[in-house]
Every structure is written in C-alpha cells, then in structure tokens.
Amino acid sequence: MLGPENKTEQGMFANGYFLMPIAHYVEVYGLNDFDVSMDALYEITKRHTSEYAIRPYLLHYEQEMLEKLRIWAIDENAHVRRLVSEGTRPRLPWAKRIDVLSGDPYMNLSLLEPLITDHSKYVQKSVGNHLNDLSKTYKEETIEWIKKMHKLHGKNINWTVKHGLRSLIKVNDQDALAFMHRVGE
Secondary structure: OOOOOOOOOOOHHHHHHHHHHHHHHHHHHOOOOHHHHHHHHHHHHOOOOOOOOOHHHHHHOHHHHHHHHHHHOOOOOHHHHHHHHHHOOOOOOOOOOOOOHHHOHHHHHHHHHHHOOOOOHHHHHHHHHHHHHHHHHOHHHHHHHHHHHHHHHHHHHHHHHHHHOHHHHHOOOHHHHHHHHHOOO
16 A cells, blocks of 8 residues: 655655655544554655654654654664654754754754764755754754764764754854864865
C-alpha cells in the first residue's frame, strides 16, 4: 500500500505526495495508539515525510518520543534520521510552532548530537535549520553547544554550523561571527 522506500534523498514530496493524507490521518486519529502510530510514521517517513504528523506525539508522549527519536537518530535510513531533526524543529515552516522539548534547548540539542556529523547533506541541512531555529530563542545555549561539538568534530561540521548560525551571521551577531572567524569560515 505504501509503495517502495525512497532510496534517494530527493523526491519525497514529488514521489510520495499520495502518502500525505495517510500521515495526516495518523497525526489526527492515531494518538490513542502510540506504538502502531509510530510504526506507521516510521514507514511513511521512508517514502515521504512525517515531520508534521509527529508533532502532536511530541506534546502528548514526550518521554516515549525521546526514546524513539534517539533510536531513529542512528537509523540507516537518511529520511528517518532527518525526521529526528526536522520533526522536532521549534519553527518548522508551515507547522504549528512547538517549544523546545521539556522546556530545555539541550533536549533538542541532545537529539542533534548523533546527527551533527551525519554523512548525508540532506540530514546536515536539517540539523543546520534546527540550529538556526534554536539560535533565534536560545542563542547562548546554541552557540555553547556548537563550540562543544566543534571541539569534538572540528572542520567536519563547519558547513552545518554555518548553516545553523546564518540568521545570527546575517544580523552581524558578534558571538556568531567571532566563532565562525575562529574556525576559519
């Protein structure tokens, strides 16, 4: 019924658009059956996206979702890994805004930790977008975390970090600019 998995990092909307109503159905009517709904959203994500559908579950089942997202963050499928970042973004475009998990930006950042070095540019871009969202409300925490990650991973994360700090760079934020200068960007 769902069709074959999307093996590329493109075409999730063009090729999987017919799954959008199914994801929406799970979003609206699946809240009373967490496990079945998560299995469905996991499979849908491999073919389309569940970044919007997952948001009510973050609000109703936060601890269960954190456990599930930590597992998905190391999944072999790039679409599933991207869902961890994209689905928890505080300012996901066209979606209802959600605050950071548990009211703590470090909860979101902990989910991004295994993704910051992801080999997929598709996932890296999502992590950068997530960091950009966080930097608008939690600038100090975001920059502090980025510095910590840069000490661990070095230049390998420069592209993602620059993408994540782009709004701060655009307004000439001195902390963001100083960090990017220090790492050679």
